[in-house]
Amino acid sequence: MRAWLSLASFLGGVVMLTSACATSEEWAEWRSHNTHFASGTHGMFSLRNNKDGSNPRVSRTDVEAARQETWWGKAITVSPEQIFQN
């Protein structure tokens, strides 16, 4: 019984380590990858290609318009007064 509990704890720990944290392979991949954004997931990617295979040009205005529909403008963020004095 004890042996089973120990084994279960060990396996649970392995699962926790490999799911809650990046594995060394994931980390190496992230660190070595210079061709994508920090996560590889970025608002601009949704603007890039149409399903018909055409590649529309994207302007800065398009990017700003897309941002208005995304997270960053409304997320809870530290206020400048918590970092700076004017």
Added chain:
Amino acid sequence: MLRHHPRVLGGLLLTAALILTVSGPASAVSPEDALMPIEKYTTTKGKSLASVHRTQLLEFSEQIYNCLPWLSVHPGGLGFPRERESRTDDRYLSTWIFVDQREDPVFAALPRERRVSAMFSRYGVDMLRRMAALPAIMHDHDVAGLSVVLSWLKPGTARPGAKAINETFALFIDKDTLLDFLAKRMSPDEFTSRARFTLFDGEDRVGRVPIEVWEDSFNSTYRAANYEPPKGAACP
């Protein structure tokens, strides 16, 4: 009256909740909006720096806006503020950047210190390098150093029914140390030991966290596919 299957209705409600939670009328920040307004400076030195270097700041802001569309400057986030705890009038050339970071399982799996290290290595160092290339400002004796502030979406917080949270990393460094580090005359470890930096989780101050800095040329080499800078924009 239209009738919807409960699952469809649930999906629609979920989508609406998500949109209401994480979207909003965030106004676009023009290159000029990114500059800290002169009237907000509280000392003569601050006002003077903002006035004397306004043209260069605006050009710098335009370069970010036109050439680095994956980044945004915080409204009023480009200027010469002081550190919050400072008792002197030491002014820092500072840029506050939002990194357009979406939910991603690999990034989410990184421990907090790794996320900070990765963001600073990828975006913070390059922004400091770009700021250090502004000669008139760097040679101004009234500028004590440089500062970069990075904000990004905290993984797992952009979900229905919850308020999205940004993690924010703020760093201050004196000019000599920065120049030595950028010229590789100083190790990253020495640089981080001399820098003053703080992490915030939303509005909560986390404090100093152990970070590692490594080479990452992404921000200086990446070219977004299909992106077209405005005509006349000089993107090196």
